[in-house]
Amino acid sequence: MEYKLSWWEDEYLLKDVDYTILGAGIVGLSTAIELKLIAPQAKVLIIDKKTYPVGASTKNAGFACFGSISEILDDIETFGEDLCHRLIAMRWRGLEILRSRVSAQAMDYQGRPGIEIFPKDEEALYHSKIPNINDQIEYILGEKQCFSIREGRYGNETVNRLEGCLNPQKMMAHLELEARKLGVIFLQGVEVSKILESNSELITNFGSIFYNKLIVCTNGFTKRILGEVDVQSARNQVIVTSPIKGFSLDGCYHMNKGYVYFRELGSRLILGGGRHLALEEEITDELDNTSKIISYLTTLAETKILAGENIKIEKMWSGILGVGKDKMPLVKKVNDNVFIAVRMGGMGVAIGSYVGRVMASILLENDNRDLQLFVRS
Numbered sequence: 001m002e003y004k005l006s007w008w009e010d011e012y013l014l015k016d017v018d019y020t021i022l023g024a025g026i027v028g029l030s031t032a033i034e035l036k037l038i039a040p041q042a043k044v045l046i047i048d049k050k051t052y053p054v055g056a057s058t059k060n061a062g063f064a065c066f067g068s069i070s071e072i073l074d075d076i077e078t079f080g081e082d083l084c085h086r087l088i089a090m091r092w093r094g095l096e097i098l099r100s101r102v103s104a105q106a107m108d109y110q111g112r113p114g115i116e117i118f119p120k121d122e123e124a125l126y127h128s129k130i131p132n133i134n135d136q137i138e139y140i141l142g143e144k145q146c147f148s149i150r151e152g153r154y155g156n157e158t159v160n161r162l163e164g165c166l167n168p169q170k171m172m173a174h175l176e177l178e179a180r181k182l183g184v185i186f187l188q189g190v191e192v193s194k195i196l197e198s199n200s201e202l203i204t205n206f207g208s209i210f211y212n213k214l215i216v217c218t219n220g221f222t223k224r225i226l227g228e229v230d231v232q233s234a235r236n237q238v239i240v241t242s243p244i245k246g247f248s249l250d251g252c253y254h255m256n257k258g259y260v261y262f263r264e265l266g267s268r269l270i271l272g273g274g275r276h277l278a279l280e281e282e283i284t285d286e287l288d289n290t291s292k293i294i295s296y297l298t299t300l301a302e303t304k305i306l307a308g309e310n311i312k313i314e315k316m317w318s319g320i321l322g323v324g325k326d327k328m329p330l331v332k333k334v335n336d337n338v339f340i341a342v343r344m345g346g347m348g349v350a351i352g353s354y355v356g357r358v359m360a361s362i363l364l365e366n367d368n369r370d371l372q373l374f375v376r377s
Ligand SMILES: Cc1cc2nc3c(=O)[nH]c(=O)nc-3n(C[C@H](O)[C@H](O)[C@H](O)COP(=O)(O)OP(=O)(O)OC[C@H]3O[C@@H](n4cnc5c(N)ncnc54)[C@H](O)[C@@H]3O)c2cc1C
Pocket: 022, 023, 024, 025, 026, 027, 028, 047, 048, 049, 050, 052, 053, 054, 055, 056, 057, 058, 059, 060, 061, 062, 063, 064, 065, 190, 191, 192, 193, 217, 218, 219, 220, 221, 222, 224, 225, 236, 237, 238, 261, 272, 273, 318, 319, 320, 321, 322, 341, 342, 343, 344, 345, 346, 347, 348, 349, 350, 351, 352
């Protein structure tokens, strides 16, 4: 039987929509909020396949970070200094925007040092790079002596004094509330299976939906609806242990160029990553866990992070990243009516609010310093 909307539903949800945003993750919500802040009269609709976001925005480990020493050095080597500097500036700016929008209390934000640990034989090499990286961070962010070294629980650790952690579910709940307060309309439980660009039409399980301007914010799921775009799904798995008596960590830990991360969650350990061990297998948008990654994370917890403790894994899950040939998010006009803001990599919590601002600026042709940073060639 065909599902029929009432006059009122049709008028409220689908009539005269100026901006149709696909995906209610941090990027979709931030884009919607920015549009309504600059153009309050515009009708903005967000469509998501679930009643809660299922990609990455509520599945991550809640790190508010912009890069560890090994990750920054790797990015400079792979992508060059300029791109790496811009990424750091964008992540920093994204966190500034996020923290001005959602209070620390509302999303349990805490300033916590970002700590990186290395195999013993690599410590000296990475430590020797700190003065140079500190000069670069001062140049990019104006912050002096960002990184230092300390004798810590896991050896000689590097400390980034500018990082923090948060509760991503609370962050998203507040962003959604903010969007609703500004008048953004939500259509949840509606999955888009096809975009018919010639007709400005979305084929969905809710019937056809026509758009005026469409903004695709589906990150790691984008290939399913826009095949030509350079964004690939990459799964990231996470475990949480049962409470461990007396356990606490004073920072957010990074290992292996950002591929592994852990922190305390009350008296539990939350530990995620390990994708570098199975790069091919983890190119998927299936939200599963695999024995290979889970046993790697469990062994790491048992033999290093919580060595000597009897641990029990209480919960595990996965989330889907959008990655590509470089780490720069893909934020652009595809044609007159279709726009895209995807490929947040492993840093969408940090960069997502900034990307929302850039996307809204492109849509509204509103030039500003944030857009300038993005388009700088
Ligand atoms: C385990 C893990 C750890 C992470 N750690 C960090 C970190 O430490 N720091 C950091 O900054 N970032 C981190 N990230 C990355 C960050 O979470 C993501 O980059 C960010 O959340 C991406 O946001 P998004 O809005 O682009 O996409 P998503 O949050 O994935 O949102 C996309 C939305 O689109 C919807 N959708 C998809 N396809 C369709 C369709 N066909 N029809 C309708 N709706 C659709 C989905 O339901 C989803 O809600 C991590 C991610 C994971 C998974």
